[in-house]
Amino acid sequence: MTIHNLYIFDKFGTLLYYAEWNRIKQSGITREEEAKLMYGMLFSIKSFVNRISPTDPKEGFLFYKTNKYALHYLETASGLRFVLNTDTSAVSVKEFLQQYYAKVWVEYVVKNPLWVPGTPVTSDLFKQKSDQYIRQSSLFASKSA
Amino acid sequence: MSRQTSRLDSKKVNSELLTLTYGALVTQIIRDFENIDDVNKQLERIGYNMGIRLIEDFLSRTASTRCLDMRETADKIQQAFRMYLNVQPTISNWAASADEFSLIFDTNPLTEFVELPADMSTLRFSGVLCGCIRGALEMVQLEVHCWFAQDQLKGDGTTEIRVKFIRRLEDAIPAGED
Numbered sequence: 001m002t003i004h005n006l007y008i009f010d011k012f013g014t015l016l017y018y019a020e021w022n023r024i025k026q027s028g029i030t031r032e033e034e035a036k037l038m039y040g041m042l043f044s045i046k047s048f049v050n051r052i053s054p055t056d057p058k059e060g061f062l063f064y065k066t067n068k069y070a071l072h073y074l075e076t077a078s079g080l081r082f083v084l085n086t087d088t089s090a091v092s093v094k095e096f097l098q099q100y101y102a103k104v105w106v107e108y109v110v111k112n113p114l115w116v117p118g119t120p121v122t123s124d125l126f127k128q129k130s131d132q133y134i135r136q137s138s139l140f141a142s143k144s145a
Numbered sequence: 146m147s148r149q150t151s152r153l154d155s156k157k158v159n160s161e162l163l164t165l166t167y168g169a170l171v172t173q174i175i176r177d178f179e180n181i182d183d184v185n186k187q188l189e190r191i192g193y194n195m196g197i198r199l200i201e202d203f204l205s206r207t208a209s210t211r212c213l214d215m216r217e218t219a220d221k222i223q224q225a226f227r228m229y230l231n232v233q234p235t236i237s238n239w240a241a242s243a244d245e246f247s248l249i250f251d252t253n254p255l256t257e258f259v260e261l262p263a264d265m266s267t268l269r270f271s272g273v274l275c276g277c278i279r280g281a282l283e284m285v286q287l288e289v290h291c292w293f294a295q296d297q298l299k300g301d302g303t304t305e306i307r308v309k310f311i312r313r314l315e316d317a318i319p320a321g322e323d
Binding site: 011059076079 | 205209284316
């Protein structure tokens, strides 16, 4: 199992944080463009899912999977969006993202008075804790390429 | 700069410390502004700024989803007061349209050792609470109006915060390619 990369967006589509671990293929465009594309796609999928669902969609869009990787999506009620790309065998990533939100994001970003809401995170402490949390998770377990 | 995650769940503080710290803050603001209207505004603003951060902590602990109606919102606010101030406000006085309700407090931890001097009768001492509710709800796309209907500091029997739903804010759509 492996984790490829992580995007965090706010409700206005600003990329607040990006980190990558085992990303083998780069997109070939700048990070800003990539984030815009990613956010646009998520936004479209979300409204597509809500529109096309034959029953009440409740939680809405959760993840999608290709034969190479899986993209997991968590949206909080406050509009934060966590996007984690993993390999296809990863399980219960939603709980993992919820934990990440509670233990890393809230602790080291929201409770940091120097962070201005709605701006990208630059705190080294957060970067370090975030990296540590991801690496220690059972989902990470080094690369399988 | 090393914070331990082990003490994360049980950060309990004596409420007297909070009461006195808050009292010191209000005193300082009064000294800085003199005009009570400005003081009220500042307290509201501080509360708002607290609310927009506090909501993230609340959501991460409770894994709440967005509210579908104001009754659910009222329950969540009640739960938040229990969580952060260890008081249990009563929810009552629903407007017929179900978009307005009151939170009734028998005790208010912020005003435990407080008496208002006669010349400050317009001061909303616990104004941060209103700002906090407003800020937190704005982050979950609810615009509300929030004010004190009764205040024990002003001789009323209970403290009553009134919350009125204004409108649901729309989710932002991504900026187009330009």
